[in-house]
Amino acid sequence: xxxxxxxxxxxxxxxxVAAASVDDVMAQATKAGAKxxxxxxxxxxxxxxxxxxxxxxxxxxxxWRIARGSxxxxxxxxxxxxxxxxxxxxxxxxxxxxxxxxxxCFEGAEKIAHSFGLVExxxxxxxxxxxxxxxxxxxxxxxxIKTDFILSAEIMTIALAAIPTSTFWMEAxxxxxxxxxxxxxxxxxxxxxxxxxDVGLFMANRGRFSLTRRLGEGIVKVMPKFLWLLxxxxxxxxxxxxxxxxxxxxxxxxxxSPYEAIKGLASALASxxxxxxxxxxxxxxxxxxxxxxxxLGLILIPIGLKVVTPxxxxxxxxxxxx
Numbered sequence: 001x002x003x004x005x006x007x008x009x010x011x012x013x014x015x016x017v018a019a020a021s022v023d024d025v026m027a028q029a030t031k032a033g034a035k036x037x038x039x040x041x042x043x044x045x046x047x048x049x050x051x052x053x054x055x056x057x058x059x060x061x062x063x064w065r066i067a068r069g070s071x072x073x074x075x076x077x078x079x080x081x082x083x084x085x086x087x088x089x090x091x092x093x094x095x096x097x098x099x100x101x102x103x104x105c106f107e108g109a110e111k112i113a114h115s116f117g118l119v120e121x122x123x124x125x126x127x128x129x130x131x132x133x134x135x136x137x138x139x140x141x142x143x144x145i146k147t148d149f150i151l152s153a154e155i156m157t158i159a160l161a162a163i164p165t166s167t168f169w170m171e172a173x174x175x176x177x178x179x180x181x182x183x184x185x186x187x188x189x190x191x192x193x194x195x196x197x198d199v200g201l202f203m204a205n206r207g208r209f210s211l212t213r214r215l216g217e218g219i220v221k222v223m224p225k226f227l228w229l230l231x232x233x234x235x236x237x238x239x240x241x242x243x244x245x246x247x248x249x250x251x252x253x254x255x256x257s258p259y260e261a262i263k264g265l266a267s268a269l270a271s272x273x274x275x276x277x278x279x280x281x282x283x284x285x286x287x288x289x290x291x292x293x294x295x296l297g298l299i300l301i302p303i304g305l306k307v308v309t310p311x312x313x314x315x316x317x318x319x320x321x322x
Contacts (some may be wrong), residue, residue: 047190050144054137059194062141067187069145070152074133074179077149078156083172086160093161094249100154102296106289106304108238109297111231119301155182158245193230240286243293245284262288 047066053060085092113119159178163171196219203216251259262285270280 020236034089046142046195047148047187050140051194054133056195056198058133059190062137062148063187063191063194066139066144066148069141070148070187071143071179071183073149073152074156074183075176076275078153079172079179081154081177082160082175083119086171087168093157094252096157097245098249100157101242101293103150103251103302104154104238104242104245105293105297106300107297108235108242109294109299111235112294113298113301119305152179158241192224193227236290239293239297240290241293243289243291243296244286246296247289247292258292262292 047063050066051062085096086255110119156179158173159175160171163174166174200216200219200223204220205216206215207213207216247258247262250256266281266284266288269284270277273280
C-alpha cells in the first residue's frame with residue numbers, strides 16, 4: 001500500500017511539473033505572439049481579398065485551404081528551420097529579422113504610395129483573372145499560401161527571437177504553440193469577417209424583431225468601413241513593427257546609435273508633455289519606429305517593384321510550369 005501511495009505521489013509530482021511546463025509554454029507563446037502583432041494584423045487584413053468574387057458557399061472552404069497551408073508552412077517548414085537557426089546559427093537571426101522587417105516596411109510603404117497614386121500596385125498570380133472558377137480558386141489559394149509563407153516566416157522569426165533562452169524542447173513546443181495560436185486567431189478572424197456580411201444580410205431580411213433587422217442592417221453597413229479600418233491599422237502596424245525590428249536587430253549587432261537616439265527622443269517628448277510617462281514613451285517610440293519604417297520602405301519601393309517582385313514571380317512561375 002505504501003508503495004502505491006509513493007507511486008501516486010510521484011505521478012502527482014510529474015503532473016505538477018507537466019502542468020507548470022504547459023503554463024510556461026503558453027505564457028511564452030502568448031508573449032512571443034504579441035511581438036509579431038504587425039505581421040499578424042496584416043495577415044488578417046490581406047487574406048479576405050482572396051475570397052473576393054467567389055460564391056458564399058466557396059468562401060469558407062477557400063479560407064480553410066489557406067489556413068491548412070499556413071499551418072503546414074509554420075509547422076513543417078519554418079519550425080524546424082527556426083530551431084536549427086536557434087541552436088546552430090543564432091548569429092543569423094538578427095540579419096534575418098532585418099530582412100523581414102525591411103519587407104514589412106516595403107509592403108506598408110507601397111500600400112501608402114499606391115493609395116496616393118504614386119506607384120502602381122504589384123499584382124500577384126492570385127490576382128490574375130481566369131474564366132474557370134475552379135482554376136481561379138486554385139490560383140488564389142496558391143497565391144495566398146505563398147504570401148502567408150513570407151508573413152509566417154516573419155512571425156516565427158520574431159517569436160523565436162522573443163523566446164527566452166531555454167531547452168530545445170521548450171523552444172519547439174513554444175514555437176508550435178505560437179504557430180497554432182496565430183493561425184487559429186488569424187483565419188478564425190478572417191472567417192468571421194468574411195461571413196459577417198452574410199450574417200448581417202440574413203438578420204436584416206429574416207429577423208423576427210425590428211431590433212434584429214436593424215442590427216443586421218448595421219452590420220452590413222459597418223463591414224466595409226471595418227475592413228478599411230483594418231487595412232489602415234494593418235499598414236500602420238507593419239511600418240511600426242518593421243522599423244522596430246530593424247532598430248532592435250541593429251542594437252543586437254552592436255549598432256546602438258539608432259536605438260539609443262529613439263529611446264532618448266521618446267523619453268524627452270514624454271517628459272515634456274507629462275502625464276502617463278511610460279505610456280507616452282511607448283507611443284512616441286512606436287511613432288518614431290513607424291516613421292523610420294515608412295522612410296525605409298519608400299527607399300525600398302523601386303528595388304522591390306523593379307527587381308525583387310519580378311524575380312520572385314519569375315521563379316514561382318517557372319516552378320509552376322516545371
